[in-house]
Amino acid sequence: MALLPILCYPDPKLHKVAKPVQEVDDRIRTLVADMLETMYDAKGIGLAATQVDVHERVIVIDISEERDQPLVLINPTIVWSSAEKHVNEEGCLSVPGIYDGVERFDAVRVQALDADGKTHTVEAREMLAVCIQHEMDHLMGKVFVEYLSPLKRNRIKTKMRKLQREERD
Numbered sequence: 627m628a629l630l631p632i633l634c635y636p637d638p639k640l641h642k643v644a645k646p647v648q649e650v651d652d653r654i655r656t657l658v659a660d661m662l663e664t665m666y667d668a669k670g671i672g673l674a675a676t677q678v679d680v681h682e683r684v685i686v687i688d689i690s691e692e693r694d695q696p697l698v699l700i701n702p703t704i705v706w707s708s709a710e711k712h713v714n715e716e717g718c719l720s721v722p723g724i725y726d727g728v729e730r731f732d733a734v735r736v737q738a739l740d741a742d743g744k745t746h747t748v749e750a751r752e753m754l755a756v757c758i759q760h761e762m763d764h765l766m767g768k769v770f771v772e773y774l775s776p777l778k779r780n781r782i783k784t785k786m787r788k789l790q791r792e793e794r795d
Contacts, residue, residue: 628660630660632668632673635718639679639681640677642676644681655741657675658698660678661673661684665688668719671688671753674762674764677719684698685698685738685761686699699736699738701739702737704762706735707734710731713727714728716756716770718769721770726778729773730756732751734755
């Protein structure tokens with residue numbers, strides 16, 4: 627397993643739309659293991675392959691306190707969403723240190739493949755539902771800050787570019 631570099635906003639690669647995984651093989655299983663290791667190391671609860679510059683439809687999530695209940699979603703599709711929505715405070719490993727409110731469905735039902743290539747359905751509410759929607763946005767090339775006002779988004783973009791310059795110097 628290996629730690630993968632996480633792309634930081636406003637990297638244009640974060641806006642690439644991920645392609646479906648054609649076959650769940652050893653390459654994908656290695657990607658999943660590396661993504662989980664990267665997510666745990668970064669203290670995150672979710673990571674999309676897009677964030678590690680792999681533009682395939684793969685997501686890993688673990689919202690458990692013990693960090694021992696990984697969820698793997700390959701080629702995920704939301705097949706149902708609740709009528710109710712709420713604004714939740716979100717953050718992102720690609721936008722470190724930034725948190726803001728985003729409106730999401732309260733509950734979703736997702737069909738996906740697991741790391742063995744088997745189809746499964748996940749019923750998600752609350753934090754898990756938010757996390758799934760957030761990570762699926764990444765697969766569509768969308769970062770959570772794009773839900774914010776242009777003013778907030780530009781301030782975040784400026785702040786992130788400044789941080790990236792400081793890290794290089």
